[in-house]
Amino acid sequence: MSVIKKVLISRDELNEKVKELGNKISMEYEGKDLIMVGVLKGGFIFLADLIRELKIPVEIDFISVSSYGSSSKSSGVVRIIKDIDVSITNKHVIIVEDIIDTGLTLKYLKEMLYTRGPLDVKIIAALDKPSRRKVDIDIDYKGFTIPDEFVVGYGLDYASKYRNLPDVCILNEEIYKS
Numbered sequence: 001m002s003v004i005k006k007v008l009i010s011r012d013e014l015n016e017k018v019k020e021l022g023n024k025i026s027m028e029y030e031g032k033d034l035i036m037v038g039v040l041k042g043g044f045i046f047l048a049d050l051i052r053e054l055k056i057p058v059e060i061d062f063i064s065v066s067s068y069g070s071s072s073k074s075s076g077v078v079r080i081i082k083d084i085d086v087s088i089t090n091k092h093v094i095i096v097e098d099i100i101d102t103g104l105t106l107k108y109l110k111e112m113l114y115t116r117g118p119l120d121v122k123i124i125a126a127l128d129k130p131s132r133r134k135v136d137i138d139i140d141y142k143g144f145t146i147p148d149e150f151v152v153g154y155g156l157d158y159a160s161k162y163r164n165l166p167d168v169c170i171l172n173e174e175i176y177k178s
């Protein structure tokens, strides 16, 4: 049995989109003090690809968060596991995510970072799953809108695995049962 049911977004489509987004951000942030904050763990591959398409100087940092409690993400309360190390005061911030699902993680992160005096905080996400949204959130730069399917690859995991798959794939349901 194959682990992957279907490739949803191929590596070539991802590459092309990342180039497009990199060009857009390079134009819009020319001459500005920009820091990109990758959300671990899923955001690391997208961030690594994206910054290599930028033609402007950029600072990089990472943040790691986890949802509180057994009801997990539904509470919207987020705990910081690893904070960024640098000041974002008077800088332009872009939060880099692999996927936006309910929107709760990013809503919290955006509000939290705004308390630290940045010039602005924007959001870029490789994937958007709008069917699962619980809160309104503006996505400033977006890769692909996807259906309500559980996907892996390009940073996204199932049970901590499959982040390394180069394409965004729909997992075979048999995997959940085994």
Ligand SMILES: O=P(O)(O)OC[C@H]1O[C@H](OP(=O)(O)OP(=O)(O)O)[C@H](O)[C@@H]1O
Pocket (backbone or CB within 6 Å): 039, 040, 041, 042, 043, 073, 097, 098, 099, 100, 101, 102, 103, 104, 105, 106, 156, 157
């Ligand atoms: O919009 P939301 O419903 O808040 O979900 C999106 C978040 O969930 C995933 O992270 P996860 O908690 O699975 O951690 P990981 O990146 O380490 O896999 C994803 O990387 C986002 O950070």
Ligand code: HPA
Pocket (backbone or CB within 6 Å): 099, 101, 149, 150, 151, 152, 156, 157, 158
């Ligand atoms: O489809 C998904 N796959 C992996 N992680 C996720 N976190 C939110 N949605 C997903």
